[in-house]
Amino acid sequence: MNMPLNKIASILAFIIGGMAIFAGGKVLLGNDPGYYVINWLPLYNYTIGILTIFITAVLIWVNSRFAMPAAIGAFSIHAIVMLVLQTAYRGGVAPDSIQAMALRLAVWAIILGLMYAQARKNRAATALKHI
DSSP, X not given: OOOOHHHHHHHHHHHHHHHHHHXXXXXXXXXXXXXXXXXXXXHHHHHHHHHIIIIIHHHHHTTOTTHHHHHHHHHHHHHHXXXXXXXXXXXXXXXXXXXXXXXXXXXXXXXXXXXXXXXXXXHHHHHHHTO
C-alpha cells in the first residue's frame, strides 16, 4: 500500500482532534477528572478538536493549499497554550494536561514533517516531469 504522506498526516490529525474532543467534552459534560481543571482548558480542548477534525484534517486530506498554514497554525496554537500553561499556571496545572499538550505538540510535529516530506516528493515528481 502506497498511501500518500498527506493522507497519513490527515488521519493523525483526525485522531488527535478526536482525542481533544473526548478529553474536553468529558469535563464540559460534568465528568470530574479528580484534579483541579483550569476553567478555559476543556473548552479549548473541545474547540480545537472540532476545528482539527472538521477543518484542518480535511484540508490536509484533500491536499489544499491551505493545509500547511492550517497545520502550522494548529501547532503554533498548541505551543502558545503550552507556554501559557508552563508559565502563568506553573504548579496549578494538572500533570495530565501538560502530558496531553506535549503529546499534541509531538503529533503535530510529526504531521508537519509528513506534510513537508510529501511536498518535497511532489516537487521532485513535478521537476522530473518537466525534464
